[in-house]
Amino acid sequence: MEIxxxxxxxxxxGLAGMRAAIAAKESGVDCAVIxxxxxxxxxxxxxxxxxxxxLGNAPESKDDSVERHAFDTVKGSxxxxxxxxxxxxxxxxxxxxxxLEHWGCPxxxxxDGRIGQRPFGGAGYPRTCFAADRTGHSVIHVxxxxxxxxxxxxxxxxxxxRIATKDKKVTGLVALNFVTGELEMWECDAVIFxxxxxxxxxxxTSNALNCTGFGIAVAAWAGVAMKDMEFIQFHPTTLYGNNVxxxxxxxxxxxxxxxxxxxxxxxxxAPGQMELAPRDIVSRSIYQEVLEGRGYGTKENGYVHLDLxxxxxxxxLERLPQIRELALRFSGQDMVKDPIPVQPGFHYLMGGIHVxxxxxxxxxxxxxSAGESACISVHGANRLGGNSxxxxxxxxxxxxxxxxxxAKEVTSSPDAKYAIFDAYKKQQDEIDYWYSGEGxxxxxxxxxxxxxxxxxxxxxxREESSLKEALDKMRELxxxxxEGIFLKSKIKHYNRELEWIFALKGMLDQSxxxxxxxxxxxxxxxxxWRLDHMKRDDDNFLKHSLVNFENGVAELSYHDVIIxxxxxxxxxx
Amino acid sequence: MSEQKKETKTVTFKIxxxxxxxxxxxxxxxxxxxxNDGTTVLIGIQEIIAKQDGSIAMRYNCRAxxxxxxxxxxNKKYMLACExxxxxxxxxxxxIEPLPFFPVIKDLVVDMTPYYEKLLAIDPYLLRDHSKDPxxxxxxxxxxxxxxxxxxKCILCGCCHSSCVSxxxxxxxxxxxxxxxxxxxxxxxxxxxxxxxxxxITAEDGVYRxxxxxxxxxxxxxxxxxxETIQTLKRQSVKQALKFW
Numbered sequence: 001m002e003i004x005x006x007x008x009x010x011x012x013x014g015l016a017g018m019r020a021a022i023a024a025k026e027s028g029v030d031c032a033v034i035x036x037x038x039x040x041x042x043x044x045x046x047x048x049x050x051x052x053x054x055l056g057n058a059p060e061s062k063d064d065s066v067e068r069h070a071f072d073t074v075k076g077s078x079x080x081x082x083x084x085x086x087x088x089x090x091x092x093x094x095x096x097x098x099x100l101e102h103w104g105c106p107x108x109x110x111x112d113g114r115i116g117q118r119p120f121g122g123a124g125y126p127r128t129c130f131a132a133d134r135t136g137h138s139v140i141h142v143x144x145x146x147x148x149x150x151x152x153x154x155x156x157x158x159x160x161x162r163i164a165t166k167d168k169k170v171t172g173l174v175a176l177n178f179v180t181g182e183l184e185m186w187e188c189d190a191v192i193f194x195x196x197x198x199x200x201x202x203x204x205t206s207n208a209l210n211c212t213g214f215g216i217a218v219a220a221w222a223g224v225a226m227k228d229m230e231f232i233q234f235h236p237t238t239l240y241g242n243n244v245x246x247x248x249x250x251x252x253x254x255x256x257x258x259x260x261x262x263x264x265x266x267x268x269x270a271p272g273q274m275e276l277a278p279r280d281i282v283s284r285s286i287y288q289e290v291l292e293g294r295g296y297g298t299k300e301n302g303y304v305h306l307d308l309x310x311x312x313x314x315x316x317l318e319r320l321p322q323i324r325e326l327a328l329r330f331s332g333q334d335m336v337k338d339p340i341p342v343q344p345g346f347h348y349l350m351g352g353i354h355v356x357x358x359x360x361x362x363x364x365x366x367x368x369s370a371g372e373s374a375c376i377s378v379h380g381a382n383r384l385g386g387n388s389x390x391x392x393x394x395x396x397x398x399x400x401x402x403x404x405x406x407a408k409e410v411t412s413s414p415d416a417k418y419a420i421f422d423a424y425k426k427q428q429d430e431i432d433y434w435y436s437g438e439g440x441x442x443x444x445x446x447x448x449x450x451x452x453x454x455x456x457x458x459x460x461x462r463e464e465s466s467l468k469e470a471l472d473k474m475r476e477l478x479x480x481x482x483e484g485i486f487l488k489s490k491i492k493h494y495n496r497e498l499e500w501i502f503a504l505k506g507m508l509d510q511s512x513x514x515x516x517x518x519x520x521x522x523x524x525x526x527x528x529w530r531l532d533h534m535k536r537d538d539d540n541f542l543k544h545s546l547v548n549f550e551n552g553v554a555e556l557s558y559h560d561v562i563i564x565x566x567x568x569x570x571x572x573x
Numbered sequence: 574m575s576e577q578k579k580e581t582k583t584v585t586f587k588i589x590x591x592x593x594x595x596x597x598x599x600x601x602x603x604x605x606x607x608x609n610d611g612t613t614v615l616i617g618i619q620e621i622i623a624k625q626d627g628s629i630a631m632r633y634n635c636r637a638x639x640x641x642x643x644x645x646x647x648n649k650k651y652m653l654a655c656e657x658x659x660x661x662x663x664x665x666x667x668x669i670e671p672l673p674f675f676p677v678i679k680d681l682v683v684d685m686t687p688y689y690e691k692l693l694a695i696d697p698y699l700l701r702d703h704s705k706d707p708x709x710x711x712x713x714x715x716x717x718x719x720x721x722x723x724x725x726k727c728i729l730c731g732c733c734h735s736s737c738v739s740x741x742x743x744x745x746x747x748x749x750x751x752x753x754x755x756x757x758x759x760x761x762x763x764x765x766x767x768x769x770x771x772x773x774i775t776a777e778d779g780v781y782r783x784x785x786x787x788x789x790x791x792x793x794x795x796x797x798x799x800x801e802t803i804q805t806l807k808r809q810s811v812k813q814a815l816k817f818w
Contacts, residue, residue, distance in 0.1 A: 037632070038685070040729055041640040055709075094709075101710045104699030104763060106718065106725040113712030131725070137639055138725060145698035179678055180594075208634040209619075241611045244637045326637060329656060330611070444623040489628035493594050494679040497627030 001424075003417060005187040006032040006153075007407045008400075009173055010194060011160045011215060014042035015136070015389060016371025016396035017194035018143035021152045023400025024192075029407050031400075032153040034175055034186070036210050036499075039144045039154050043196055043208035044392065047136025048247035048323060049120065050128035051393070052386035053093035057114045061125035066090045068124055071566060073387060076122040076278050077350075077380025078526035078536065079568040080228070080544070080561055085357035086378050087565070092394045097129055100393065105142040107131050108319075118319075119252045120385040122278035122573070128386040133247055133322045136389055157494075158184070160215070161502055163191065163222035163367070164416075164423040170222075170366035171416035174423050176431075178499070181492025183428055185420045189407040190366040192359070192399045193219055194392075197349045197372040201507045201514075203451035205346035206238045206245035215373045217506030219353045220513075220549040224361045227375040227559070228351035228544050229510065230518035231527045233383055234460050235347030236282035240303040243345035244326055248385040250335075251275040253319055255308040257286065258339065259294040265304075273573040280382040280527045281573065283344040287460045296341065300456075305339035344460055348372065348388060350379045350527060351517075354546060354559075359399035366406060370399040377544060380561075381526020434501060439484025443501050446477050446485070450504075450511055462518055463531045471515035478508045509554070513547035516556050521545065538568050581609045584659055585666040586617055588629060592679045599677075602626065603666075608659040614669065615643055615654035631681035641730035644794065645681050646670040651732040651792035672735040687744070688734040691751035695773060699758060700766040717762045724757035724802060726795055733789035733799050739782045746782040747774065749789035749799035756802045759809070768813065775810040783807075 010021045013035035024031035035042070054064040070090045074081050101107060101115060108116040108130050120128040131138035147154070155175075161183075162174040172187040195215025199207025220226050236257075237246040251257070257275050259265045269285040270277035277285075289295050290302030297303050308316060313336045316324055320335075327333055327340045352375035354361065359374060361367040370376075371392045378391055413419075433439070450473075457470035481504065489497050523537035524530055544559040583605050591599035604621045606612075615633055622629055632642040636655045643654040648668050659667065675683035733749040734740055740748045747755070752774060759770040774780050780803050789799040 037634055037640075037642060041632075041634050041642045043635060043640075045640045045728075046635045046637050098708070098710055102699075102701075102703060102706045102763075104758070104761060106721060106761075107710075109713055109715045109718050111715060113714050115710050132722070134639070134726065137728070141725070141729075142699075148693060149696075149698040208636060208640065210634050242613075242616075242636065322639070329638075329658075447623075487627060489626065491592065491628045493592055494630035494682055495628065496622055496630060500623075 001185060003172070003185040003187050003420060006030050007189050008192065008403050009034055009186055009188040010192045011173070012042065012194035012196060012371070012373070013037065013039045013154055014044035014194060014196055014371060015140055015143065015392035016399070017192070018140065018147055019393050019396025020192045020194060020370055020400035020403070022143065022146050022150060023397045024404045025150045025152050027401060027404035029404040032155060034155045034158050034160055034173070036159050038156045039147070040140050042140065043211050044136045044140045044389070046208060046245065047389050048133040048245060049249035049252065050118065050130035050135045050386045051097065051139065051389040052120070052123070052127050052384070053097040053129055053390065054090065054127050055094060055097065055115060055117060055129065057110060058117045058126040061117065061127055064125040064127055066093070069093065069127060072123050073378065073384055074566050075571055076382055076384040078382055078571055079542065080380030080525060081378050082357065082376070082562040083564045083566065084562055085376050088357050089378050089391060089394050093390065096394050096397065100139060100142055103142050103146050105131065106138050118249065119276060121248055121251070121273070121276045121282070122384045128252065130249065133249055133320050139389060139393070159499055159502060160218060162423045162427050163218060164420040165222055165364055166413050166416060166419040168223065168364055169413065170364060171413060172420035174420070174427050178494050181495060183424055183431070185424050187416060187420060189410050189412055190368060190403040192403050193353060193369040193373055194371040194396060195373040198507070198510055199346040200503065201450070201511055202346040202454050204243050204455055206235055206243055207346065212503035212507055213349065213373070213510050214503050214506040216352050217509050219367065219369065220509060222364060223550045224363050224367055225354040225546040225548045226351065226510065226513045227354040227546055228377060228517070229513040229547060230521055230545060231350035231381050232346060232514070233279055233348035233350060233527050234283040234344040236279055236286055236344050237306055237342040238345030238347065239327060239330055240297065240341035240343050242330055244330060245347070246306060246323055246327065246340065246342055248279070250306060250308060250320060250323060253315060254311050255306050257282070258305045258307050259289045260296055261294060265289050265294070270573040277573040278382055278384060283460055284529060286344055303341040303343040306342045307339040308335045309337060309339065348383055350377070350381065350383055351375045358402045359395055360402055366410065368399045368403045370395040381528060431498070434485065434487050434498070435490060437486055439486040441480045441483060441485045443481070443485040443504050446480055447500070447504050450474065450477055450508060454511055458514060458518060461529055461531050464519065467515055467519040471512065471519060474508060474512045474515055478512065481505065481508055509549055512554050516547060516554055517545035520556055542568065581607045582660060584608045586621060587666055587668045588680065589670040590680050591677050593677055610658070610660060612659045613655055614647055614652070614657045614659060614667070617659055618654065630679040638794065639728055641728035644672055644730035644732050646672065651736060651794065653730065653794045656794065672731060674735045674741060675731070685731050688731045688748070688750060691734070691747045692754055694747060695751050695755040697754050697758070699761060699764050701763060702765060711763050713762050720760050721757050723797060724753050726797060727753055728795060730794060732792040732794060736788040736792035738786050738788060739784055743782060745778045747778050749803065752780060752803050752806060753797065753799045756806055759806070771806070771810050771813045774806055780806045780810065
């Protein structure tokens with residue numbers, strides 16, 4: 001059996017992955033990207049509104065600074081972010097954005113030719129750089145272009161399903177090649193997981209279909225903990241119906257949220273920042289309006305109106321063309337003339353793979369992670385809009401540089417190949433079993449039950465009884481999965497069903513971690529809102545949750561938050 | 574606004590199947606599916622994979638018409654499966670096929686190498702001497718940004734390349750997708766290679782192979798206009814050649 005080799009393997013071809021590969025390649029290290037999809041097809045492409053940096057380009061943001069951006073981020077995180085990591089990220093903001101611009105990123109511009117910046121939620125100044133409402137699309141294309149110029153190989157249509165380690169050190173990967181249906185062995189000195197978020201756990205999500213968080217589970221099976229999994233961002237404005245994202249830019253440009261009485265209800269919840277309060281607050285406010293009967297639709301699946309009709313048509317056409325098109329297509333409403341129906345939906349996982357501010361794991365040497373799959377942690381309990389694309393590029397670069405440094409120094413273990421072969425063999429046995437037809441449970445039924453339970457019991461509002469029910473449910477579903485599931489299709493080539501079975505296995509472990517961490521965190525912080533513990537509790541919970549799966553059984557522990565500059569204060573907007 | 578209608582109708586999905594590893598020729602599979610107002614072709618196929626036949630192969634990802642993965646033919650028209658609402662097609666049977674021209678790997682999954690090769694041939698990246706870059710951004714006026722903006726909306730789905738009659742008859746032709754990309758760089762005020770770019774696209778495999786059939790314009794799910802862009806490139810190439818004289 002052939003074992004392919006690159007010194008650094010980047011898993012994922014989104015913003016963080018491509019930026020990491022570029023950094024590693026520019027450091028002179030042999031590096032390749034393995035991805036489930038073709039480049040530019042990753043979910044990064046769907047990010048609309050923008051990418052933050054304190055450039056001070058807007059007339060009203062002359063006083064903006066690294067410190068102010070960092071403070072907004074820490075406050076937005078409800079003080080759960082590690083402050084040195086936040087300061088590092090924002091310290092690298094300007095150079096990272098200018099780099100993208102120098103490589104050709106087509107940013108929207110101010111009249112004077114500088115990069116355009118607009119207001120976003122939770123930010124003291126307009127600091128969100130944008131390319132109309134296609135910012136993610138524009139940035140991912142520029143990174144792909146740069147990687148082409150540098151000659152970074154991308155191996156597409158491959159699903160990385162296992163990490164091979166020897167003595168707590170990465171030696172390689174096992175990947176499923178969709179086209180052939182065969183497992184492949186890959187040897188490397190270091191891996192960078194930039195595998196994205198996990199919205200598919202809930203189904204009702206703005207996330208792409210590939211966002212199953214599978215990389216987070218694969219890392220956990222190799223001994224790298226999941227961190228802060230209870231912190232999920234429910235974006236306030238996903239389109240009612242299919243939960244496609246309606247960017248915060250719609251509110252940044254001046255859109256109002258209205259209940260069924262036509263009131264701008266944010267007056268009650270965040271009189272200062274109104275619609276531009278951070279996302280956790282706006283999502284809860286919408287949910288509250290719906291629960292109290294001032295929304296539309298049902299209480300279980302209600303929505304409110306996002307109203308842009310008071311804005312000039314030219315502004316919507318110039319700055320929000322794609323969003324208008326999406327809303328028109330899927331809800332039939334033209335936002336120029338009518339309000340559009342929106343509701344909170346799973347948007348971003350603040351938690352993820354436990355790595356430090358150098359994107360490195362302390363548990364497994366040679367393992368790095370960046371982007372949404374990573375929890376570094378800079379977003380803490382709630383991420384600010386515009387900080388995710390930004391975190392992806394900055395930490396993508398950091399991960400690439402750090403992994404390159406490591407790869408240059410490390411000597412590969414002589415029996416590395418045995419560890420890879422061992423991982424390969426175990427994986428092949430599992431796949432053979434799924435194909436054998438011995439399993440009796442339907443994986444898609446299990447997936448549906450998982451999604452329903454997570455949506456109903458672990459949503460914007462949480463409480464002990466429903467969290468317990470959800471955790472029991474996840475354990476029951478895991479049991480059913482482990483008792484044996486079957487594949488309808490026995491054809492190996494491009495078997496999408498097999499991919500969903502892998503993803504489901506990962507989502508069940510992630511769901512268990514989400515429920516466990518959420519149940520144990522008896523406080524309200526950012527995206528985690530407990531109706532039975534209505535206060536933030538810094539004495540007991542100013543710490544990160546860690547869930548380890550090393551021996552197949554989930555174990556919860558805690559890790560201190562690093563606070564250096566700003567002591568926790570009450571969070572008001 | 575009233576509650577959205579939840580009217581459902583049974584629609585037959587007729588999907589063209591072919592597994593290049595084992596099949597000699599393609600065949601059709603039919604699946605009946607209950608569809609409502611919100612059912613897109615992609616959601617429909619997902620449901621078929623989950624409940625009826627797991628072996629249907631297709632690429633997909635974003636569900637919002639921006640990643641370009643799910644370009645296919647529906648009733649002989651180029652479409653993104655994720656954006657196409659089934660009931661709005663107003664047909665009892667919908668025929669779903671892979672993009673023509675590209676070799677089929679399996680079912681709706683095609684090998685897009687012929688298109689990517691052309692994209693790579695036009696140096697799809699900004700070329701400039703970065704040693705002279707300013708510390709901050711390179712200034713670009715909103716007007717100059719608007720010149721390239723339309724072309725930057727391209728999602729590389731490959732519909733235009735697949736639809737182009739000139740591509741079908743001459744495999745060396747760069748094609749509308751690659752030329753749109755070439756326009757985007759040749760007209761970016763930050764790019765320092767405009768002359769060479771124009772020269773490149775004027776070669777035998779370049780803009781003059783376009784016979785303005787406008788297939789690419791009809792095929793583009795993003796409503797871009799590669800044909801017009803190619804005509805602009807033709808004018809730019811003439812202008813450059815005249816200056817050379």
